[in-house]
Every structure is written in C-alpha cells, then in structure tokens.
Amino acid sequence: MHIVTCAIALLPVAAAAAGVQTGPSGDARPSEPQTPMPDPSFLRECAFVCVDIQPMGDARPVTDIPAAWKRGGITLADARAAQEHARKVCLPNARRVADACRGLGMPMLFVHWGYRFRDGMDLAPVIRRSFLADLGADTRKWPHHIDAPDSRPADELGVRDGEYVIAKTDQDAFASSNIGFVLENLGVRRIVFVGGHAGACLGKTAASAKRLGYETLCVVDATNDAAESRRMPNLRATGYEYLVTTERFLALARASHGLSGTLETQLLEYTSSVDGVGPLKADATFVADGRRKPLLVIMHGYSQGRSAVSADAMSLARRGVFALAPDMRGRGDSAGDWDSGGLDVHDILDAVLAAVRRWPREIDAANLNIVGYSGGGGNAIACMARFPDLFRNYVSFFGISDYAAWFRSGGRPDCNKLMQAALGGGPDDVPDAYLARNMIPAAANCRAGALWFFWDEDEKQCPPGPVEAFVRACRSAGLRRAAVHVSRRGDTHRWIHGSRTDHPGLAAADDVYMPSVQARGQRPPRMPSRGRLVVPGYVVTRWFQVRVEDGRRGQVTVAYSVRNGKASVRVVANPGGYRVRVELTSPLAALPPPPR
Numbered sequence: 001m002h003i004v005t006c007a008i009a010l011l012p013v014a015a016a017a018a019g020v021q022t023g024p025s026g027d028a029r030p031s032e033p034q035t036p037m038p039d040p041s042f043l044r045e046c047a048f049v050c051v052d053i054q055p056m057g058d059a060r061p062v063t064d065i066p067a068a069w070k071r072g073g074i075t076l077a078d079a080r081a082a083q084e085h086a087r088k089v090c091l092p093n094a095r096r097v098a099d100a101c102r103g104l105g106m107p108m109l110f111v112h113w114g115y116r117f118r119d120g121m122d123l124a125p126v127i128r129r130s131f132l133a134d135l136g137a138d139t140r141k142w143p144h145h146i147d148a149p150d151s152r153p154a155d156e157l158g159v160r161d162g163e164y165v166i167a168k169t170d171q172d173a174f175a176s177s178n179i180g181f182v183l184e185n186l187g188v189r190r191i192v193f194v195g196g197h198a199g200a201c202l203g204k205t206a207a208s209a210k211r212l213g214y215e216t217l218c219v220v221d222a223t224n225d226a227a228e229s230r231r232m233p234n235l236r237a238t239g240y241e242y243l244v245t246t247e248r249f250l251a252l253a254r255a256s257h258g259l260s261g262t263l264e265t266q267l268l269e270y271t272s273s274v275d276g277v278g279p280l281k282a283d284a285t286f287v288a289d290g291r292r293k294p295l296l297v298i299m300h301g302y303s304q305g306r307s308a309v310s311a312d313a314m315s316l317a318r319r320g321v322f323a324l325a326p327d328m329r330g331r332g333d334s335a336g337d338w339d340s341g342g343l344d345v346h347d348i349l350d351a352v353l354a355a356v357r358r359w360p361r362e363i364d365a366a367n368l369n370i371v372g373y374s375g376g377g378g379n380a381i382a383c384m385a386r387f388p389d390l391f392r393n394y395v396s397f398f399g400i401s402d403y404a405a406w407f408r409s410g411g412r413p414d415c416n417k418l419m420q421a422a423l424g425g426g427p428d429d430v431p432d433a434y435l436a437r438n439m440i441p442a443a444a445n446c447r448a449g450a451l452w453f454f455w456d457e458d459e460k461q462c463p464p465g466p467v468e469a470f471v472r473a474c475r476s477a478g479l480r481r482a483a484v485h486v487s488r489r490g491d492t493h494r495w496i497h498g499s500r501t502d503h504p505g506l507a508a509a510d511d512v513y514m515p516s517v518q519a520r521g522q523r524p525p526r527m528p529s530r531g532r533l534v535v536p537g538y539v540v541t542r543w544f545q546v547r548v549e550d551g552r553r554g555q556v557t558v559a560y561s562v563r564n565g566k567a568s569v570r571v572v573a574n575p576g577g578y579r580v581r582v583e584l585t586s587p588l589a590a591l592p593p594p595p596r
Helices: 011-017 067-071 076-103 125-135 179-186 201-211 228-238 246-257 306-318 343-358 375-386 403-409 413-423 431-435 440-445 465-476 504-517
Strands: 046-051 108-113 164-168 190-195 215-223 242-244 263-270 280-287 293-299 322-326 363-373 393-397 450-456 482-487 530-536 538-540 545-548 555-563 566-573 580-583
Touching: 046 076, 046 179, 046 201, 067 125, 076 108, 076 190, 076 215, 076 228, 076 246, 076 263, 076 306, 108 179, 108 201, 164 179, 190 201, 201 215, 201 228, 215 228, 215 246, 242 246, 263 306, 263 343, 280 306, 280 343, 293 306, 293 343, 293 375, 306 322, 306 363, 306 504, 322 343, 343 363, 343 375, 343 538, 363 375, 363 504, 375 393, 375 440, 375 530, 375 538, 393 504, 403 413, 403 431, 403 465, 440 465, 440 530, 450 465, 450 504, 465 482, 482 504, 530 545, 545 555, 555 580, 566 580
Parallel strands: 046 108, 046 190, 108 164, 190 215, 215 242, 293 322, 293 363, 363 393, 393 450, 450 482
Antiparallel strands: 263 280, 280 322, 530 538, 530 555, 538 545, 545 580, 555 566
C-alpha cells in the first residue's frame, strides 16, 4: 500500500477548520457531498488532474502506521478502512473518471511523488525533516525517490502516450513541480481533481489551484486519505466549488459530450484457449449506451503495445464502434513470450470472444472487424488467412504478408533481431517457422470478408512487394473484395508508417473503410460450403479448425465440405510431412451463425 509518511500533519487542523463533529478517537464522521452540479460547460477549458494515485502493492491489510499518523490521532482501524477504500473504491472510480475525461479530449495530468537527489535535498524542508525524524538518516530507507518502483502513476489509471506525468517534491504540486506551467500553456481554466490524500497532497494542490484562480471540481469517491473517517471533512475543508460522486460526474460528461452514454475505456483480461497463456490484456473503448455496436479490433505495431494505438481507439470509438486494442502476448502488459505472428494471432480471436461474452449488450457479435498498423497490419493479413469467416472487414496499413520476405528486405533491422530471438533464427535457420508465417499461399482463403490495404509509395519499413503479391493471389483466385489504396507524393492524405498518434493524417482513411464497418443490417460472413484452404500454422472457421504441429510451424492444404451444418475435412497436400490435427468443432460456434 502506498503511504506518504508525512502527509497527515495537518489533518486534525483541516477537520477542525471544517467544524466537523469528532468521535472519542478524534476521527471525523464523513457525510455525503451536497454541492450543486455545475453546468456542462464547466468541462470546457478543463483539465483532469490526478494526485498521488500510485502503485499500491499487495492487498494485505496494513499492520502498523507511521509515527506521525499516530501523533495525529489516526487509529490502525481507520487506516485500514482508508486502505480498503483506496483500493476498492477510489482506484476504479478514478479510472472511470479519467476515461470519461479522455473521451472529452481533456488534457490529462498525473502527479506523483518523485524527488531526484539521493540525499533528498530537493524535498520540501518540512518533508525532509519528517523523514529524518521518523525514518532516520539512511536515505535509502526513504520513500518516493524518482527511481523507486512506486514513484509513478498506478498502472490501473491507463496513462497513455501524450498525457502529462509530473513528479513533485512537496504535498502542494504547484509549489514543487511545473504543473502550473503545464496548465497555463494548455489554456486551462477549470480542473477536475481525483486522488489523495484529501487532507494533504490533493487538498493542498487543490487549495493552491483555487488561490491561483482555477475553478475546481472534486470527484469525492475517487479520492483517498490516510484515515477514511477524515476524508470527507478534509474534502469539505479544502473549499472546492463542486463536490460530486463518480456517477454524477459521468452524467455531467455525457451532457457535455452530447451522447447518450459516455466514452470509456475498460480493461479486459483473458487467457489463450490454445496453450493457457495469461493474463492477456486488452483495452475496450466504447460509448456505454447499451446499444450494440460493430466491434473493431485495433492492432498495434510489431515492437509496440496497445498504448501506441490508444488515440486510434478513442477516435474510432467516437465514430460509434466498440474499439478493442489488445496487447499481444509478450508485449505491453500481456503475459507470455512474443511469438512474431504465430499463436499471438490466435490470441486476437480469444480477445474477441472474451469481449463478446463480457459486453453482450454493447457489441454486435454479427459485425466483427479488424484494423492494424505495421506489425498489426500483418496481424490483420494473418487473420484474413487463418480466420476467413470471423471478420467482415480486414484492414491492413503497411502490413506484412510474408515474414521471411520482410526479414530479407532489411526494412527494419531492429525487428529482424526481435524475429530471430522469437523464432530461433532467420528464414534459412528455421524455414518451417517462417512457412507458417507466409500468408501469400493462403490468400484464396479470404472469401467471406472485405479486404482493405493501405500504404504509401515511399514505404520503406515494410516494403509493399509481399502485400502486392498477396493481393495478386487474391485476384487470381477470383476474389473481388480486395481494395488497395496507395498514397503518393502530392496527395492531400498520405498513409505514412505509424499510427495516428504519430501521423494524424491516417485518420482520413477512416472515411474509406468505416462505411463498410458501420453498414446496417449486415449478416455474419459466410464461407463457401466446400473448397480448399491453405493452413499456415492453423486455421479456425465457424465449422472446424485445423492445426499444423503446434501452430507455430509448417503449412498444409485441406479440402473441406459442409452439409447440414456438419463438416468433413481431409488433408490433400502435406509435402513437409507435418503432424496435422483436425477438430470438427470451433470456438466461433458461440457467435451468431452465418446465413444459410
């Protein structure tokens, strides 16, 4: 549990200033806020500021409290109640408030403790004297140095690229950090506060904000304190213009956004249905209005994580889709080893099914789609071949259709090193592994969904030759739903390698493929009832699934036939002599059936 050892020095003063009744222990009895709600216009020229919600460690109850807390009259029971409130109420509510503010496009500021000098000479003198008195002269035992693992915002807050993380060295962030400069440069006039402690760091920072002329709102159940019984009295003593609950704030955000539901991001955790790897993690971003929306999976780049596409997820969710951004295994916060286009692609299927189970009222399970950038564009192409009737639209930006060809192109030497480490060598060392990652022979599998390809004529990182070969193979097989969009020098919009965080112009492509994603009355994709499929490692359809070896190496061809909902499958080409497993069941059976 994160404890700021000196933060309670003024708590009894704050309680007394508020004129609160106290019990025999001196603890104040909290009451619910009664301030009126602001007008929705409050959220214009407004910033979100989170103070000192940092990693909380394990969930074991505290067994002792700092001497300064005892001198302030705080009991162990009250501190334990505060700890439980911080973990179970404050933290999840702070995330909900943060996501609502993200949905409104507000600047996001996260303040945390973090002094830089090992001897603590950059700490506020009163804080340093408190550490010396209570913890001794050995500064290695002092908390909150900038290199300490908990000197950062809590992971649960979902801090993203482009958001502002600010270290402070005193309880008042305005007196000990550059937060004032940041807010002034952003043109902010109003602040939404969450965090703690209510009578120390949060309270003093908010009091300074008021003194400097900012209008302040505090979300009361997204705050914490050293003693739970003193939290509400300390919030009242600070003098915020508005004290509201999380639910009331979300209603305010909805009114400001003009939506029937507020845009929010929730964490999805799931495990691989193939080998049990987990937890795997994804962010789900959507307007929580109870209306079923098209699901759009958004895949990050080869060496990235889901945070790299957070701006894409927010932007696309505002257009009315349910955006799902997974961390591939071994990337971001997901467990497991990076598999470079192997079973990590199967994890996408598991993420979709987990999301459909969790949010059945928000997702139109008959309308599933995927878009990816760079390595994520390669994932989208792999899904075209491996899950030919899962998605209605498969969208690849500067993707990868053949990992051996990409390796040999030298477009990304850094990624080549990652590929070699993940697969055990290059294409000449482990050809079977790269064979399972070559989707070009499987292009004819893609008969059910619409295929979209975007790249720029100057693309160098993922040279388009292999994708062009994939498209030619599609067209040679008679597929007419493969649309290619190549931007050129002089074009108004260019599909420059990256995501819209780096290249906002990529958002212009939304107008190209999103009408197909959002078309009404669409049915689930349907494969022909008979045919052949090339299996690059594995294939999963709504009727059956085929796996070559462990799914990470090898390629075979199967013939299939479906009659009266029952499939028959046989291997017709296996020049490598691989072990092949055929299952006449499918995890996709949980989805709405395709039309007959």
